Amino acid sequence: MNTQDNGSKLYLYSIVCVAVLGGLLFGYDTAVISGAEKGLQAFFLGAPDFVYTDMIHGLTSSSALIGCILGSAISGLLASRLGRKKSLAIAGVLFFLSALGSYNPEFFFFDYGQPSLSLLVAFNVYRIIGGIGVGLASAICPMYIAEVAPSNIRGTLVSWNQFAIIFGQLVVYFVNFLILGDHTNPVIERIGETLYAVHPSSDPWTIQTGWRYMFGSEGFVALAFTILVCFVPESPRYLALTGKDTKALYVLTKINGSKAKEILHEIKNTVTVKSERLFSFGVMVIFVGVMLSVFQQAVGINAVLYYAPRIFDSMGMGNPMVQTVIMGVVNILFTLVAVFTVEKLGRKPLLIWGSFGMAIGAFGVAISNIVEVHPLMPVISIMVYSAAFMFSWGPICWVLISEIFPNTIRSAAVAIAVAFQWIFNFIVSSTFVPMYNMRAGDMGESFGHVFVYALYGAICILAAWFVYALVPETKGKTLEEMSALWRNREKKHHKIR
Template sequence: MKGQNSLYIVAITLVATLGGLLFGYDTAVISGAEKSVQAYLIDGLGLSSWSHGATISSALIGCIIGGALSGLLSSRFGRKKSLMLAAGLFFLSALGSGAPEFLFFTKGEPTMGLLYMFNFYRIIGGIGVGLASAVCPMYIGEIAPADIRGRLVSINQFAIIFGMLVVYFVNWGIANGQSLEWINTIGWRRMFTSEAIPAGIFGVLLFFVPETPRYLALNHQDDKALSILTRINGIDQAKIILQEIKGTVEKSSAKLLSYGVTIIVIGILLSVFQQFVGINVALYYAPRIFESMGAEKDASMLQTVVMGLVNVIFTVVAIVTVDKWGRRPLLMVGSVGMAIGMFAIGALSFMKVIGIGTLVFIIIYTASFMMSWGPITWVLISEIFPNKIRGKAVAIAVAAQWAANYFISSTYPAMMEFSGGMTYSFYGLMSVLSFIFVWKMVPETKGKTLEEMEHLLKK
């Protein structure tokens, strides 16, 4: 659009999406370290598969906390300072998870206290992930012009997947050619500690980006808001946008249910379905899934990298199409693809057929997710809620998402012990239900400003 400062918009977006990259990095780093953590802390203490599932998923407890606090923190201290806090938590978690014995425990001697300390550091990182997962798309959504908002928020999902791909390469690079003993004593620690590098870079770069104009307008800092809007959109468009923002701020009630229950329910169900289709099972346990198909240790890590590349490619498909095709069509196509993939994997599991076909259907499933529910959920969560309740409503939706994530991820090992076929078929069923939900309830938001969305909701 005429007057837009494209370079400035992209620069701000790229800094904000480093939070998404760290979100992906932190959630996927466990995939390479998971079996070593099991050998050192779970098997070393003689604990059950439930303890294993809870430990591998412990960061998700922090994600729930961070998601729930994101509304309070982003509304009180601003979007930018909330992201700075997330960067600090990522950095602390990276160092602590890699050396949980620091100060209090003896290295190489597993104890219940050490297990609790490891989980504590993972939860700290999870709080950072929960904050970043809510505030990054909110920040980008409030900065971005309406005609490219879908693409810019989708770049955050690209950053999440790219962060996962980077850590798959890092984990593979650390483990490649090393003995299992070395990986189980030293390698897994380096996997966790490596996150400190992008976390430090994110924290420094955040000093150079502005607060969002909508947050500033909500807090009666109109001059600052106009200055940032002018730099993004040009002076004429900036004045129009500021008047629209001020109109919604003055008219809106601060109560969460000012626009009815339905919009909050839609936000929660978008989040819950994004997790109940089982995506994080594929992401957290990827090497173990490939090893169960008969792959060697190094080959399973490499297949995980291949899956990461597929994820990146199909996230780019979403970025390119989200503002052309709209949100609803992409979600519905993705639901169909995920259902086909998961039902096929379930059928192969019932027949005890393991081979290239399973890998193909995992790729079909993850590709379908990455071009639809992965990025589009975050786009919708960042834009469907009115200005005055956005912080609170996003916090509820994101907390629900992480609660659903924790439930699915922590129950996966026990569900697989019961029946692999039924486990994957359950995720297939959730994919079918997600299609029906979008068809019946989700509004199309393509091309509308955040303020226009508010008027649509009032009607």
């Protein structure tokens, strides 16, 4: 209902929808590699001037994450200097440039269709540019949503950003499936410890063209996001922090109605804090934010998402692209569980339950590689692992990162936390293939399959303990109340010492 007293829900939801489109691009860009990586590998295996090894492929598949680290690291500076809105517009432009460059990395400098070391470098540069956009969007989209949303529905609205991320991954799984069509992924044969070759029977279209269409398809969404973000308002909390109280009150009134002046007063009270140093509220708030990001990636989820078709292919359960799409649908459904329960159940219970659910799924995959079981068991275990992440660490980590930091340090603190997230995303994604392919004794290649999932399962258990022991429950608290929460924790810490 849209009234002067309550504010306009339509206005709020429309600007949140634009912001979550940045989350959709985030998911699209990070998951597009899942369908394209085999064709890309086959293409560069044909390079005459260098040997495209297993390790190089892992780094190439993960190169966008280098940009994500850079983008998230500078997100705080851009969000503080230029504002949330302009920073998101920059992210949109970077997404668009990356899509075009990844589609045609030969542009201007190289002969089309001729793989080489220089072309590989150019391709990775374009992927890094897109990664910078992802890094910016990953930090600023949830921050923007949290700063415009009323406290009673903030968790739900920020969770929609994660839904958009997963929906973007599902969309790109489906787009990749449609692009592949009647064509087949190339067959890659191992010819040495870390060396591979393309089987002569492989479809040449997927090697030369298919992966290009997959990367290029992102350009349409990126262009739409860049245009739409020009029409949303700046975050009212950023406006208040920069002394633009009249504009802040206007936006707050449209969203919150008659409560706008009271909310602006609370915001201005936090702005009067004299010290705005990063550790003004103690070390623990930064530590908790950073470790939330670290655990979200260390549990190994993105290794599964990026290499889903390859993993399902190794399990011998039919068309791996179809199974990847099914997993995307499961992910969407379980993300909705978080969206509709985060304000009722709270952040901590969902994180703890999800951690144990992921551990069960990860250990299930590990056990499936030790004892002989039906191929359906590891597939179901992967689905359980992924579904548990989607109702817990996927959305709830972003909710907490967007809301646990006090107003005066939010930009810088979110930037640091998200930078750590992408650093560990890169570590996990670039090490997954080498660990997955490790061999040892009689177990052969299955040793790596057991080791990597047992490791992720153990980290899930550790993550559950961390949440139980150190993470505060933020359900129902305003962003301004977080300042008092961390002040009180810091005072108690000093008294104990």
